[in-house]
Amino acid sequence: MSLKSNASKVFARIIYKKVQAWSSKPVETQKKIFSELIKQASTTKFGIDHDFKSIKNFEDFAKRVPIRDYEALKPYIDRVINGEKDILWKGKPLYFAKTSGTTSGAKYIPLTKESLPYHIDAARNCIFLYIQETGNYDFVNGKMIFLQGSPILEEKNGIKIGRLSGIVAHYVPSYLQKNRMPSWETNCIDDWETKVDKIVEETYTEDMTVISGIPSWVQMYFEKLTQKGNIKVGEIFKNFTLFIYGGVNYEPYRAKFENLIGRKVDSIELFPASEGFFAYQDSQKAHGMLLLLNHGIFYEFIKADEFYNENPRRYTIGEVQMGINYVMIISTNAGLWGYNIGDTVEFTCIKPYRVIVTGRIKHFISAFGEHVIAKEVEHAIKKAMEDTNVSINEFTVAPQITPKEGLPYHEWFIEFQSEPEDLDAFALKIDSAMREQNMYYNDLIIGKVLQPLKITKVAKDGFHNYMKSIGKLGGQNKIARLGNDRTIADKLEKEVPHYENKTDFLDFN
Missing domain, CATH: 3.40.50 (Rossmann fold)
Structure with missing residues (x-):
């Protein structure tokens, strides 16, 4: 010794x-x-x-x-x-x-x-x-x-x-x-x-x-x-x-x-x-x-x-x-x-x-009274990945209050390292875990105020490039898991001229 x-x-x-x-x-x-x-x-x-x-x-x-x-x-x-x-x-x-x-x-x-x-x-x-x-x-x-x-x-x-x-x-x-x-x-x-x-x-x-x-x-x-x-x-x-x-x-x-x-x-x-x-x-x-x-x-x-x-x-x-x-x-x-x-x-x-x-306290989603916090979204995505080969690099969540069609929903921007075979099924797993944790969110889904969440896939290095674009790459800077508005989501969309629908990849290159 x-x-x-x-x-x-x-x-x-x-x-x-x-x-x-x-x-x-x-x-x-x-x-x-x-x-x-x-x-x-x-x-x-x-x-x-x-x-x-x-x-x-x-x-x-x-x-x-x-x-x-x-x-x-x-x-x-x-x-x-x-x-x-x-x-x-x-x-x-x-x-x-x-x-x-x-x-x-x-x-x-x-x-x-x-x-x-x-x-x-x-x-x-x-x-x-x-x-x-x-x-x-x-x-x-x-x-x-x-x-x-x-x-x-x-x-x-x-x-x-x-x-x-x-x-x-x-x-x-x-x-x-x-x-x-x-x-x-x-x-x-x-x-x-x-x-x-x-x-x-x-x-x-x-x-x-x-x-x-x-x-x-x-x-x-x-x-x-x-x-x-x-x-x-x-x-x-x-x-x-x-x-x-x-x-x-x-x-x-x-x-x-x-x-x-x-x-x-x-x-x-x-x-x-x-x-x-x-x-x-x-x-x-x-x-x-x-x-x-x-x-x-x-x-x-x-x-x-x-x-x-x-x-x-x-x-x-x-x-x-x-x-x-x-x-x-x-x-x-x-x-x-x-x-x-x-x-x-x-x-x-x-x-x-x-x-x-x-x-x-400022990073939450309560656009409809659901008051979703970071602990809940982190637990939900962890639970959805259990017993799968899915892995992620980064994610953030924002409300979509005025969709082109249908009810409002929570939009999850996820950069996958290893993607799920069925993206819709994976989204439902996350949604189910959210509903188990947050009774207000569950009530909004049951009451048809919200539709189940949707996932927007982010291209490899997408969050890296986003942080670089706003001058916050590295050090102690980190992505906000939640936003009660579309500040981050809108920035993502502006960086992608051909962003059209929820199956598009967000790419900053």
């Missing part, structure tokens, strides 16, 4: 005990985090504006601090960007993580000296918990890769700006530097296709044991590897045993990945964001990810179906229940207060608290 392997086993045990200590006392842990946050920010501009010094408990906080999204918090963030101190958090942030925005363009999320270490610790701790549970530690001696954004940073008013993954790249522990791939120079390449080609070139002959990234972009890497060697990824990297991912649900990709790899490998799911590292999979046996209650974040939850009510109830960790779709609200040691990150979650366990990401 190598020195690194032996050290990893010892450290894994230490991390496990620390996690057990706080996860076994969830309510007390969150109360402590809440008190520390309020105390630390009481003299900031935001703290003064919201009378933090008089806040004694969560009820006081909820009365003084409304739920905000980025646009609502932007006046404070703009002051921080302009160089002012003590606005949302004491002093100035170390970084701004730049992300794609909505109505305000790019978003700038602060990272402080208090918040940044938790991003690093979470990414490390999930691996040690895996070692502790499985006893698999040999991979620490091999090479590891994370498909990430460029680490090149800008600077404004003394604050460095970049993509979160690029910022975190500056904090890779020294004991992993020799194992880390690709090279720094390759990581700095902006063009995603050029970057992946270079990564393939650098890693092809290496002993890769851990590979990490968003599934859709790792898939591109795997495909290029197999094209280069004309063999499975698992044959190229014989000691590849662990895939770490986040950003999207892995299940729709799992069959395709196992085919590309040639065998099954263990996986760890992460729930990271610029706003915080919220959860990670702490066990290969349990469903869901451990919510990180001691990482400088105070959590609130609002039932998704009540979110747009005038005064929805705000639940703390001790009040949540399993099986309910919640909008997650955070207050953090980076200066985000009552902040709606836009993600919805469901608790799969409360001892300890584990969650799955069910979608985005």
